[in-house]
Amino acid sequence: MKWKTVLCLYLMLGITKQLAAQCTPSGSPTCAANISTVQQLTDCLAAGGSPNITVDLADINCTYNLSGATINLADQVDIRFTGIVTVSSSTFLPLPR
Numbered sequence: 001m002k003w004k005t006v007l008c009l010y011l012m013l014g015i016t017k018q019l020a021a022q023c024t025p026s027g028s029p030t031c032a033a034n035i036s037t038v039q040q041l042t043d044c045l046a047a048g049g050s051p052n053i054t055v056d057l058a059d060i061n062c063t064y065n066l067s068g069a070t071i072n073l074a075d076q077v078d079i080r081f082t083g084i085v086t087v088s089s090s091t092f093l094p095l096p097r
Helices: 004-024 037-047
Strands: 055-061 079-081
Touching: 004 037, 004 079
Parallel strands: 055 079
Antiparallel strands: none
């Protein structure tokens, strides 16, 4: 194998690991006061918290079950999921005032 091919493979594996880490709760997931990363969102949902999202989170490619969850979006915040998201009639997304 040529060194460029090996380098590309290592980079691709590193990116895949990073994306998977964002979708997997950390060892002791907690809910931060203000969510600003996908990892914080994942941890907060795993901890059963109500995330307060304060920055744009776009193209979140994680599988989330938001049934019964409450997600608070700060004013002018955009959140977009590209992964599999499950919601129910008890999922609540309050609109900013």
